[in-house]
Amino acid sequence: SAMRKARIKRTKTVCTYCGVGCSFDIWTKDRQILKIEPTPEAPVNGISTCIKGKFGWQFVNSKDRLTKPLIRRDDLFYEATWEEALDLITTKLTAIKEQHGPDALAFIASSKCTNEENYLMQKLARSVFGTNNVDNCSRYCQSPATTGLFRTVGYGGDSGSIHDLEIAELILIVGANPAESHPVLATKIKRAHKLFGQKLIVADLRKNEMAKRADLHLHPNPSTDLIWLSAVTKYIIDNGWEDREFIAKRVNGYAEFVESLEPYTLDYAEKMTGIPRSQLIQTANMIHAANGVCILWAMGVTQHCGGSDTSTAISNLLLITGNYGKKGTGAYPLRGHNNVQGASDFGTMPAWFPGYQEVQNDEIRARFERAWGTPLSKVPGYDNHQMVDGIHEGKVKAMYLFGEEMAFVDSNANHVHAAFEKLEFFIVQDIFFSKTAQFADVVLPASPSLEKEGTFTNTERRLQRFYQVFEPLGESKPDWQIIMAIANRMGANWTYQHPSDIMAEAAKLTPLFAGVTYERLEGYDSLQWPVAQDGTDTKLLYTERFHFPDGKAQLYPVEYTPPIELAEEYDLHLNNGRLLEHFHEGNMTYRVDGITHKVPSTFIEISKELARARELKDGALVRLISPYGRIEVRVAITDRVAGKEIYLPMNTREDAEAVNYLTSSYHDLATHTPAYKEMSVRMEILESA
Numbered sequence: 001s002a003m004r005k006a007r008i009k010r011t012k013t014v015c016t017y018c019g020v021g022c023s024f025d026i027w028t029k030d031r032q033i034l035k036i037e038p039t040p041e042a043p044v045n046g047i048s049t050c051i052k053g054k055f056g057w058q059f060v061n062s063k064d065r066l067t068k069p070l071i072r073r074d075d076l077f078y079e080a081t082w083e084e085a086l087d088l089i090t091t092k093l094t095a096i097k098e099q100h101g102p103d104a105l106a107f108i109a110s111s112k113c114t115n116e117e118n119y120l121m122q123k124l125a126r127s128v129f130g131t132n133n134v135d136n137c138s139r140y141c142q143s144p145a146t147t148g149l150f151r152t153v154g155y156g157g158d159s160g161s162i163h164d165l166e167i168a169e170l171i172l173i174v175g176a177n178p179a180e181s182h183p184v185l186a187t188k189i190k191r192a193h194k195l196f197g198q199k200l201i202v203a204d205l206r207k208n209e210m211a212k213r214a215d216l217h218l219h220p221n222p223s224t225d226l227i228w229l230s231a232v233t234k235y236i237i238d239n240g241w242e243d244r245e246f247i248a249k250r251v252n253g254y255a256e257f258v259e260s261l262e263p264y265t266l267d268y269a270e271k272m273t274g275i276p277r278s279q280l281i282q283t284a285n286m287i288h289a290a291n292g293v294c295i296l297w298a299m300g301v302t303q304h305c306g307g308s309d310t311s312t313a314i315s316n317l318l319l320i321t322g323n324y325g326k327k328g329t330g331a332y333p334l335r336g337h338n339n340v341q342g343a344s345d346f347g348t349m350p351a352w353f354p355g356y357q358e359v360q361n362d363e364i365r366a367r368f369e370r371a372w373g374t375p376l377s378k379v380p381g382y383d384n385h386q387m388v389d390g391i392h393e394g395k396v397k398a399m400y401l402f403g404e405e406m407a408f409v410d411s412n413a414n415h416v417h418a419a420f421e422k423l424e425f426f427i428v429q430d431i432f433f434s435k436t437a438q439f440a441d442v443v444l445p446a447s448p449s450l451e452k453e454g455t456f457t458n459t460e461r462r463l464q465r466f467y468q469v470f471e472p473l474g475e476s477k478p479d480w481q482i483i484m485a486i487a488n489r490m491g492a493n494w495t496y497q498h499p500s501d502i503m504a505e506a507a508k509l510t511p512l513f514a515g516v517t518y519e520r521l522e523g524y525d526s527l528q529w530p531v532a533q534d535g536t537d538t539k540l541l542y543t544e545r546f547h548f549p550d551g552k553a554q555l556y557p558v559e560y561t562p563p564i565e566l567a568e569e570y571d572l573h574l575n576n577g578r579l580l581e582h583f584h585e586g587n588m589t590y591r592v593d594g595i596t597h598k599v600p601s602t603f604i605e606i607s608k609e610l611a612r613a614r615e616l617k618d619g620a621l622v623r624l625i626s627p628y629g630r631i632e633v634r635v636a637i638t639d640r641v642a643g644k645e646i647y648l649p650m651n652t653r654e655d656a657e658a659v660n661y662l663t664s665s666y667h668d669l670a671t672h673t674p675a676y677k678e679m680s681v682r683m684e685i686l687e688s689a
């Protein structure tokens, strides 16, 4: 038994699901995963995890894993060697670049992959192919939140740490469902609310678990958050409850901002949002009474035509009440994927080098040109949305995508699929033969986190290392090695031996990460950016200065954008989002038996009223139809949704039930984030059960 024990390995890893960033030891024997053991040293979660972190790893050994490169000939895929695949990629990309120019190429990075891999993807696009056409899936979720924070306080990340949520006197959650989407973060709020008298307000269409626990649940009409947020802000100012000292010392633009609030009276807000006046006043009172307010928000805010403006309104409210720069205050946009924060931080964005350094800035660009030894384009590239349009318009001819199920995750899936079909050449790199891979010309087998090393950055700007547990399965390779192989085939001379070499280069070029080294991230050690040269990190932003040249925050007036209007026949409002058990599109969690046993497929939540009106029973099969597509899904009757508002989890086991066949190409005006949350559908009954 001593020998048996010797074969048992214990390795520190970081959860590969949500943006909370739990870390734990994973016990393995050969390729067998024995258990997940959380440890008190884990900086975010200590000894907690959720069902996904604890039981969600079986996908790594799934028989569906890709183990060899695949090349398409006509309608079939054939196994190929790496040599053949790389030869084909180099030949095709070179030819397309020569014929149509570098901006005919587009690159999609991955919020599931590491900081180092994202760094290499943007370096590949920029320095090897000469284009800034590179983006990641924060375009689908959190770009509007980042924009709202850039406008007002300067850094696009949570202003404080997850632990500090426990000491806020009031938590306001807008358009988010952390009990299911960010479970371990939610437990901290649940605890503080239950044990320490913390107050909780939840604004959401759905009476989700947090809303059920809340002291006050606001149920606004869809797409009206900006109005009630502005009305509450105005009411606070009208009562003289603003933090005058904070505003005088630390904030610009107050007079103009106050003027911009003029239209947002309680009467107007009550009429437009449907929230009773008494609840608006109660919200303002609770904010006024609390010493320390944190506002958490997610896709219920961002995925609208006015998503950036509503995010800005949240930050404005925090500024006028002095709720920045102290523990237990601040802005917490909740990042979805494990590394959606890091993918953006490390530069897979069309206008920014790593660390949000502008590609248009000559001085910054010159620094990258010197470091990378090649001239770089100063023209900001296409974002995801513009890439899809660019393909339809014939401007984009080839795409290289890794670790992103764009075929299900982007809105208006039929439109996206049609674009994929028009590509002259499409490279998809993934651990599974995804829906997106079905459209590819070459499919490259990648390795999941347990088969490589790297770092992830969680929602509170925390970089954490994880270590290799298994050898890559079959001929799969870590994404960073594949990206490097393509670069070197194209004539680059990249010599990274280990992800730590990539991080060293990124840190040298990026003030935000100046002091980030692998040594400082050893084991359970972690760093929250910005990290100074000497390794001092930042748990709490804005204690002294906001991230603007004069150190002051900026109040930023915004206007209401009404939601898209559809013909009357589309009479049900379709909301969508996450589920506790499954993650995102479901490619990983539907390959875990335990989870799939618990939740075998997706479903549509409908209200009791709607069930009665349409004579539907639990389990009925319905067809949902929007102007953009149709799906078939089974009904679950619940009190979480009301009236004609329905809710569809975004994960999908069957092609035919993916929510994004229904969503449109409308988007947030400032960032092109799809307005996933602005959709109405009509329902046909197939079996009433």
Ligand code: SF4
Binding pocket: 015, 016, 017, 018, 019, 020, 021, 022, 045, 049, 050, 051, 052, 053, 054, 182, 183, 184, 185
């Ligand atoms: Fe993983 Fe998020 Fe669950 Fe933590 S809360 S275990 S990071 S999915």
